[in-house]
Amino acid sequence: MSLLHRVGWCRCLLMLAVAALLTTAAIQSLSDEPEIALMIGEPYEAMRQRSSASIGSAIPGHAWFRIPKSDARLRFIDPKYGFVTPLARFFTVGFGRDQRIDGVRMSPQIEPLLLDDTLKVVLDLQEQWRNAGWVPIRIEEFPSFADTPQWRVKLRDVNQGGKTYWHAGNQYQVMLVVNRFKDYRHPTEERYLIKLSLATPWTNP
Template sequence: MSLMHRVGWRRGLVVLAVTVLLTVVVIQLLSGEPEITLVIGEPYETMRQRSTASIDPAIPGHSWFNTPKSDARLRFADPQFGFVTPLARFFTVGFGRDQRIDGVRMSPQIEPLLLDDTLKVVLDLQEQWRKAGWIPIRVNDFPSFADTPQWRAQLRDVNKGGKTYWHAGDQYQVMLVVNRFKDYKHPTEERYLIKLSLATPWTNP
């Protein structure tokens, strides 16, 4: 092979590598962050086909759960009661023996958060639910979260934390819980863990 041919061959490889890299970047930019998109009660496989995050198939004849293979946000796709969470690292999608989705348990964060960031997440979720027609329930015992001195003091108390329940008509229920969390990566900071559970109603209003 002549010197000119070798130079042209190498140049072609470089151009191909750059083209592939740019294609991957464009695909990532267009696809956005990975999402699990679902509705409670729908076939599990429908969720898998619709979602941009990868998740294993259901196990026929078993009641169990799977987790996405990467950090992912939840997009609850009900046309009336839909909402979207931040990216989550802990995220399970449950299914019944009929291979239909029966619940979600997740922590809508990728690490324990500072209190200001924690309140930002939970207040945004509550605002999405209000706008979509969700109703807080059992408010005498479990009032909705708010950014007030009283709520901040309660959340800082490791023995208290906070919990709230919401109903979407008689179709869905969500439970949102916040607690102090000892984060060994940030031992001198107050960090918090958010837990969200979503299913058909399991408590009375």
């Protein structure tokens, strides 16, 4: 093997090693993010023990909610219908008097987002749901989000925004809402809030 070939081969190996390290670092970074891992209907304490994000205990005999003590992502761990959200700053886990989880309300973001970033989040969530067998419902009134000129005009309208509902069989329902938000830290930018609610079905298909 010539010296030129050896140099080229070494460079190739070095590039592969760097790529592997970067991939490993990205995976490790994602796995290090605090998360709340849960299923609707399970004992609240089981969620607390499983999750890497710290969250307070349920209150015996009371129907209430708790908030994680740091930014955290939701990992919905149903073996068929599971999905993962980005990190969230607003995040509540509700429980009933039986101390079982009855719902989640969250905003899957840590600050109001620009429109392009907002669409990336909602379209990724919809793709996860679609791939896991969730089905959009009431689509004539509440169509699924899409990156189209018509949707962008609708979302930019402070009086409209968007909303979509999805069902996972007869087990779960999610509602996803997007609205313009006046962010005083970025007064010249169009910023958006995403709201996600997860529970057992509360509307008909």
